Amino acid sequence: MHIKRFPAVLAALLCLATLSACEDGKKPAPAGSAAAPASSASPAAGTSPAVPAGLAEAQRYVQKYVPCEDMSTDPRDRRLPRTGLTTVGKWSVTERGVCSDRTEGAELIFYMASDMKEFQAGYKKHVQEKRAGDENYGLFSRVFVGKNFAVTPTGPKAALALSRSDLRILTCHPSFWAPKGYKQEKALVDYCVLSDFVHAEDGTGSPNFETPTDPAGGTGGPEKPGQPAQGSLGLPSAAGMAELKKLVHPHTVDCTTMSTASEDVAVESIDYRPAVSGDPRTLGITQRAVCGNTGGAQRAHDLNWLDVVGDMTTLQRRAKAAQQEDLKDGRLSATTSRLLVGENIAVETNDESVRFGLYQLQFLALECRPGFKAPAGYRLERAKVEGCVLTNYEG
Template sequence: MHTQRILAMTAALACLAALPACEGDPAPGASGATPSAGAAATPVGGKGPAPVTLAGAQQYVRQFTNCDDLSDQPGDPRMPLTEFVGVGEWSVTQRGVCSDAAKDGQLVFYIPSDMKEFQERYKRSVMESSGGSQGLFSRVFVGKGFVVTPTSTESALALARSELRILYCNPSFWAPKGYKMDKALVEGCGLSDFVNAEDGKGSPNFETPQDPGGQKPGQPAKGSLGLARAGSVAELRKLVAPSVDCTRFSTDPDTVAIESIDYTPVVEGNALDWGVTGRALCGEPGGEQRAHHLNWLDTVGDMKALQTRAKAAQQADLKDDGKLRRTASRLLVGENVAVESNDPDVRFGLYQQQFLYLNCVPGFSAPTGYRLERARVEGCVLTNYDPENPVVGGN
């Protein structure tokens, strides 16, 4: 896709964070006096004036990532190594820095008196550098009245979950499908929640081609090596009995709808919208004791609808940090049935019974010896390889 070509063309470039906050590895030195507390900033893409203090900007970003030892001292060793943008330039009236030690980085703040001028000057710096190659991996997060540039990709991913938006002014950049790309205050720039990282560890790109199956020894180019099937929920319960403890079993809609902090189902809301025709819960739903061993059994009338919605849910989970929550169930499917489970031991047993895991993680590929088949929805595959528990699976 277009974004992939951009990454290929720029792989050899040095760090291109829009402001020089990523030049070198700033030492986590001592900070100066911390500014007094101020009102939290309200970030919405930098539109409109907003009286903001460094402490107020810090207060906002702390909702999403660490920001400790705030300092406005020009001599702080954590400040950018160059004075490319200092106080008095680009309408910047204040500049500060704090540490995100957990993510091995710093966050540099800029308080401009004129946000449009700041964006215009940034655009000019992008277009005047190396034929406009700068800014593809921007770290310029724009808020209402302040700008923050994290040096760590992990910090950037955390801030991307806020209302801050990354300022991109390189004409070659375009946000992949599933991400925002709004207008900035200057023509030719955009504001996005997509973190473009040189090392590939930024936001998941859902346009990345998937391993389509049919290209591994022993894998079918079309069709399937065989999947589990059942004619009813009761039949499915008997089928999965060797793998799923259904001693406590219920088809009551209120009970089936139960979830807990430890067990989150794949199917949420109206099951019919997911193509599910019958649904049951196995395990202890809670009460006097905490819920445990929850697994959901589904009979499926429209497998494509189920996989389409499950893909969207999986991508929404990946969007935060590129990882699936361990408490989120994985969807294992057969021909006309499915099981939702976050227990790797349960999944291992189901793989032996010809259930396969719907994996929609960008760039996923199963190692030799594991099954890999086409899913009903583009961008996903069916497999018995469990990346989070690789010791199980593999027939």
């Protein structure tokens, strides 16, 4: 396990612009030769692709984010869509290939382009022509573009995975605008944009964080029975770190080994990450401690962070931003901690049993997923930030 001690130096990212268009349908089994070995490796955050020298290198980059097996350049490959986006010789495309994401039963179509501006101009014209018969064509683009290649996944999970890469989705529809929390950049041609927002008509795309979350559990309906119209049914508090430890240890959070040293508090690992990282003073936290084994000669394990909070609004705002970034691929990471808050205290943990014990102590989790609702019998209260609620429901 690699242990990181923060604050870390931010790695300079070489941004690879991206372009993508929907190519519909699932295709039968492939017919063609593999260009590169399959891989399902998880990407390292901030991985910056070099400009691939060819299709095989482009495939290897994409494989860092999504499976891409059995690459073929055969134009007769049955996995290619019947009405392809474009072909070799058009839009400066020098090579076209297709590979399979067998985990989703989907395909990824690659286009190597000698002139990305010409490619984007070709796609823009293609969208304009198609919109004459279908005004929504291009609004839900899946054309991911880089410096000299494009890839169009046919599956929603592959699209969400690629949205975490340095590729960007090329959209040339006048109605498109990336919601708050997502990147939107100028494309190489006018009236097109590049973004990391996977727009989907059926709701399988990136979460829209501008969708309001209603503490009443519905839109325009009455408050949930038993929930306060204002304020809270009650949250725990503590006068300081010693009192917070006494509140949660040893029955809920094991703080047999506990440290407030800055180098220990800043420890993260591939299995344990706090809900919010950084200098505690910038997070609204006045005192922070970590319970558990922070590593050293052994693997870090059982990490839980305790916070005495001076500015709960700032902490929740920063936690909301971190949660929304984590949600961009459609799900919360299992290794990232959830933030459970009291009046002036908080605990950050990714351990479900610890969270259950904290709910018994009347802590509530900050929940910022769009449209989140809790069934009757669970607490659901207003958070300090818009678009989030406090709850003890983890559905």
